[in-house]
Amino acid sequence: MDLQTLTYVVVGFTFALYIGIAIWARAGSTKDFYVAGGGIHPIQNGMATAADWMSAASFISMAGLIALSYGGYGGSVFLMGWTGGYVILAMLIAPYLRKYGKFTVPEFIGDRFYSNSARTVAVICLIICSVTYVIGQMKGVGVAFSRFLEVDYDTGLYVGMTIVFFYAVLGGMKGITYTQIAQYCVLILAYTIPAIFISLQLTGNPVPQLGLGSTLVGTDVYLLDKLDMVVTDLGFKEYTTNVRLSGINMFAYTMSLMIGTAGLPHVIIRFFTVPKVKDARSSAGWALVFIAILYTTAPAVAGMARLNLIDTLGGEDGQGLIIEDRPVWFKNWEKTGLLNFDDKNGDGRIQYSADKEVNEMVKIDNDIMVLANPEIAKLPNWVIALVAAGGLAAALSTAAGLLLAISSAISHDLLKGILTPNISEKAELNASRIAMAFAIAGAGYLGLNPPGFAAGTVALAFGLAASSIFPALMMGIFSKSITKEGAIAGMVGGIGVTLFYVFQHKGIMFIPDTAFLGDTLPNWFLGIEPNAFGVVGAAVNFTVAFVVSRVTAEPPQEVQDLVEHIRVPVGSGEANAH
């Protein structure tokens, strides 16, 4: 069977599976729709959380970001940042919000800060973070389809939207949870199988995590030493010690991603689906186990793919790849624009170098590291087909989780909570389905007409969550004295400062000409790049909230009792609306 047919078969099979699950797991009540009935086993929830969490960015882009853009060690910010947040979630957030036992994050903020204004501000922050995030996923779906199934980008996006529509609108959280479990299995196999093959080829060790620290086959040279040597020969900085800008920047970047993780509503609501407070704690552990399988493999994929790529580009004799002899995969990826060369000196060979003047590999997209990896390593066709299905699973599962967070904020918080409190359960369930359909259409529109900033926005979504929702939750759980005025001013101030900083360097609404300070190191506050600024926004949020709370009337007694109540597990009951 040729690669094209095989890819259709594998992807078609996974899609049939997702739709089958959707029909089986229809939601019958708002409780099914918002929190999957509250009866999900902690290990199942961990697996679903992992798929929800690991987006197209984790699956397709991260290894390449580590290997190329962040030059090795600098990419550690993603590895530590996107896993360390689960420690915060497990200890500081998930168990208490599970005990509180409601359906959405803004609902907690509205009750704890005894005001519908606080709830509305939280809904707005939630929508800003989630929409920023979902655009990237829709783009991932379109790109994966257009490369692997050779349909055009728009068609790919429509197919993806239809699939998500089917299981998210029908099943709500219940459908999404069981589909995400299936999607996790697909994506983790698709990620680890090529990694195992490549680790075996290069080091003889089938475990990529160990292979990265091993010697190359038939030599006593360590893989990482070899990698350091070849990259420095080409004029790049040493792979294992290449710092991202500065220690302070790496610190801020890692912290922004960690607290952003702990503040992203689509992740938090997953912990409302388990039966007990105890389960919320352990479920975060299981989620991290399932995530760690991919996240500890990614740096191995990064290092090994980089070595393979440099090796291929060196040609038979190390003098540069002869253009006429370039491999088939190279030509295939040129068509997509992800790879490109320019024979500047006209010698018929491609010379790869860190020096921009001499470098003839004018374009190597980060995504190549994962997408073309199986072809570079000459793996069988079914592995390539599996990678296509895995990339789609990663993008679809995250998109569905985000869309649920958006639609429940609209139907449960705005409609049921604020605008029409007397709405019946049946009407609310219908409203949430309509909100979901609109959210999917909106995300699809933004995927078809991406605003200029769509590419680098995932890290930004974390900064926005870190500076708005995370501090509000922390202060709501750990302090009894923060007032509604304090919390509202804090959220507005935190997300405002973060957006302002990003806009001033990247352009207002990301329109490049409107940036009034250049996006370069000397203009950055303490040398912190815009993607890493969420932690500063969070500090602003905390400070403003504390100061304002000092000068406003203290929270009423029943709110202080509520804080006492969520600190102790007993009597949590099941998640419900009342």
Added chain:
Amino acid sequence: MSPLNEEQGKEYWRRNLSLMLKLLTIWFIVSYGFGIILVDVLNQIKIGGYQLGFWFAQQGSIYVFVGLIFYYAKRMAALDKEFGVEEDE
């Protein structure tokens, strides 16, 4: 409402916070400490092909994170039992 009196409630919360603080200190040390601040010092030590600081930044910190969460879950379950505030099976 909580079955604990005010005294017990305070004690339960104090012990939770103290456990959290210890574990978050470890969380901070393995990632920000070993992976960023002290990375150059630790890179002097090599385990197999890995320089130790690099290993903590790209592998070790993640393994420790997993351990921390399960340890916290286990200790808190025990604390809940001790204070009689665990949920019914």
